[in-house]
Amino acid sequence: MSNTNNEPEVHNKSSEWKTFLFLTICLFPALSIALIGAYGFGIWFLQMFLMGPPGH
Amino acid sequence: MKKIIKRFWQIISKPSVHLSFGFLTIGGFLAGIIFWGGFNTALEVTNTEEFCIGCHEMADNVYVELQETVHWQNRSGVRATCPDCHVPHNWSDKIARKMQASKEVWGTIFGTINTREKFLEKRGELAQHEWDRFTANNSLECKNCHNYESMDFNIMSERAQVQMKMAAERDQSCIDCHKGIAHKLPDNMHSGEGTLAKLEEMATSGYQAGKSYYSVRQLPLFTDESLSTEAGQLNAATKVNVLAVEGDAIQVELDVWRKTKGFGRVMFEDFAMNINDGFLTKEVAQSDQYMQKGESKIDDLTGLPWQKVEVTLWMRNGSLTESRDTLWTFAKSTYRTSCSVCHSQPAENHFDTNTWPGMFNGMLSFVNLDGDTQALVLKYLQKHSSDFSDEAH
């Protein structure tokens, strides 16, 4: 832990690019899908326990 | 873990040094568009029939069954694919359904229904899930294509007209009647229930004291309000006058005639007409407690004495309808279809009321009718016999 605190952050252009690409291509999409998935599961569980099958 | 989150926070909370604001927003925006496009494409791929029948459980069971139905092939060339009926079109419900599919993945991995036998055993449960869903959304997926408003009742068969008009009035859920339309029904489901259900559908509810109704099928009669002591049986399409409604029970009065040879157990609709309205147990028929006796006459054609009686008994609150018209339409169409398998069926008014039972009995050998339907059809024939028809024949 102390390591990270004390080490000076490397802020060169290439690492910033990598971070950007990582975030936009991998992390956020993954998170979005996880979120949608969670939402889906949520609705499903609600349907199972509270609302019953989807009406309209 | 905490470390990773912290690091992540550090990264995303710091302003960028080298990358411009415009680049980041436009880049992020573009990435977002690409992601959403990709996501939807993937979602659509899972919404194709090809995908659905990817596993053999679907391909070998329900898919093959679908191919034998009108939803697969018909004269108009429109067909329904799996997701048309089984995936909700509303986004949230659709996503929920997609997540539910995890259960199916589970099933595939562990082979829950990987043989026909296992599938058949589980079919009832699986079908029930779908029926529940269709019931809850009032058969929304059916109605995406089939619309009561767009139905031309005039080009339907008479029998269909009656049923569909009634269903349309109530905006009835399609699945109520059309279970098994695209795949086979679970093995334990009787179609005998089908006829009974059809008759029951003709019943109305909310009976009022002082009004008259007709039974949609044969129904038990009781002596008491608690419906514990049996008093006999009411025949199909029989008129009852409701005297009182007490929860599950209704008190009814029957204006009938009976022959006084024997115990007088059989009730008839009118004097000297063998139109069966049901029968009473020996005890009830012999007791004055449940009936008021009216005039007595001798039927000249048989020499038998007849007596008018008003019978007051109890029955279950249900299975009655306000008019016999729908019952007659059903009976007429059943008669025309079932009784023309061997030969042309005689016109209703070809025989008189008391000849029909003898003729009808002789026709039953090759006819697939259950007891309720037989009784209804016979009564229909009698009530439309030459005694009731003015048409020259």
Added chain:
Amino acid sequence: MSISRRSFLKGLLASSGAVLIGPGLLQVAHAATIEETGQWKVSGSHWGAFRARVYAGKVQEIKAFEVDKYPTDMLNGIKGIIYSPSRIRYPMVRYEWYLNRQKSDTTKRGDNRFIRVTWDEAITLFHDELERMQTQYGPWAIHAGSTGWRSTGQVHSCGNHMARAIAMHGYTVNKVGDYSTGAGQTIMPYVLGSTEVYAQGTSWPLILKNSKTIVLWGNDLVKNLQVGWNCETHESFEYLEQLKEKIANKEIRVISVDPVITKTQDYLKSEHQYINPQTDVPFMLAIAHTLYKENLYDKKFIDTYALGFEEFVPYLLGKTKDKEEKTAEWAEAICGIKAENIRKFARMLVKERTQIMVGWSIQRQQHGEQPYWMAAVLATMLGQIGLPGGGISYAHHYSSVGVSSTGAAGPGGFPRNPDKPEKRIHKNKDFNGYSSTIPVARWIDCILEPGKKIQANGATITLPNIKMMVFSGCNPWHHHQDRNNMKKAFHKLETVVSIDFTWTATCRFSDIVLPACTQWERNDLDLYGSYSARGIIAMQKLVDPLFQSKTDFEIFTLLARKLGQEQDYTRGKSEMQWVKELYDGCVDANKGKFTMPDFKTFWKEGFVDFGKGKDWTRQADFREDPEINALGTPSGFIEIFSRKIDRYGYKECQGHPMWFEKSERSHGGPGSDKHPIWLQSCHPDKRLHSQMCDSQQFRETYTVQGREPIYLNPQDAKQRGIKDGDLVRVFNDRGQLLAGAVVSSNFAPGVARIEEGAWYAPIDETIGSLDTYGDPNTLTQDIPTSELAQATSANTCQVQYEKFKGKVPAVTAFTGPTEIS
């Protein structure tokens, strides 16, 4: 990434999914096992279920279906039907009619000169004639209510197809009743509350167990149980075999009351009670008289279950108009049975459990209602109705009646009625004062005497002025009586259309003839076991329709297309889809009772068997509780006296059974001086009515010099110098025919038999011309049984015969039309 994971799991299979989808339905039809010498396929018929080996597009061999343990030798005739020289090859139109249409010289009808036309032209002619009838006359001018049997198969049921298509065009004259049981089915509802003739009977095992005496009254079980209304599988024969054993062991007595020694009697080695033809009623009355006088009848049963006995007894005692007591001595003079034997017979009936089994022949005669009614009265006096092995039945010789029913539902049929009657093209329902429905056997009277009023079953019928007849799979030139009278009637018809696969005499006397294919040239399905509902059999097409023939379904679809209603006719379904629809309907109807395989499996296997049903006793429920389970009679009880019939005021069918002298009768009866021989025209032993007569090789196994056999009494034959194998000319004032003599002591003096269904083969179309093959209906009379049933009286027929001398004419029946080009 659940998508890709799932895709991965399924992806590989997805592409192969399409391959996994089974082959089309039609291909399954060919999936029967292929052997070196061809394919074995399953099919059925009225004669039995069978497997057929098809090789090089031809049916090579037929063998009985495994379920059928007692196949009939008529299976040997099946191939001959398909490849018969009588097959109709092309649509044909009568030459004279083709030139002049409705103005044609109708006296030439029957000259057999025809011209070949295309299907298109034939259907157009057919349609135009229907159209002309409806516009020029009205619905009363067309009679398309043909009757009779048909080929088996529920999808292609020919009558249903004709009725449906023609009803889409307009209304036509309809009929009630049939030629087999017209009198029986009309009288019995008044007496026992059901037509009886088509009702399931007490199961054989109960009869074998309980009966001590079985009376076969004019009833030839072994001969008639060979054929069935649906696909026959001959379960009854197992019981007949057991019965034979019981007779040998003296456990059961079987007595055949009959003028001839029947095939059944020969087989069972049972007893014979000879009786003069047509005199069953006097014998029965004398039995009743004996039972009454000797106080042997069951009074309690009569009191509880019957009405009108007291109104009948005075007749028995000679206290009514005829002043004739119906004693055994009185009967002896008529029926030829010694008075003492009549009394013995009566006493025997009441001694132990007695089952009476009545055949149909005794109601196919003048006053045919009477023996049926009187037999029911006898059974009522015996008091055993509703007991196992007792009582009376009128159908144990028919279509596996008596084999307990499984209770399974059959496959239904192609719909006879149009789905949308409101789309009928001619909505005119005005029958111009004529009746719209006629008793079936009176159609020739309609043509000859239109407008005449007749009494029938309580109604007054005005005979319609029929101008056009349409027949489909129906051969009235076999089943109707009096050919020369028919010729006269046909002179008055404008147009006759016939649809058949084989050139029957009806085709010869038609104007437009359309070639249908046989039942083995199409796909279909059928119930097997008839009344036992033993199973469902696939009828896999053996070969494609021969020549230019088409299935009934196709033919009437063509007519419906002309009406612009093809879609409504077929419901958009093909032949195979209909087969499947009927099968699926059957599966549905049997849910919860019988599990049935899916259609593909069924079609491949060829059948579904439902096993055996539960034993059942006829009228047992009525005996147990006559109030709730009342009979279908007006009173709900057995009616010995029918007030209803009495009120009709008919002369030849009054309030209770009676003896009426016949218009012709042998053994000293009316007309026997001039024509002393009674001609019996019973159901054939080697055919189903006229079906299979065209099967050449098989026919040659029983013909004599190429003619239909006439069975003769040895004394009668000797007197006339006739030997077995001679050609005989049989004649009366109505007609003449050639037949081949079979001399047999099974036939009493004064009795002869020609089995009905022998094809009519006149030398030419003129009235009175000699029938060269031997159709007995050349000689029978076309009179009604009575005002009640107006049914056929074929068995009231006196003839004379002589050895045929002169030049022997060729048989004209089996070679199809003479084509004019």
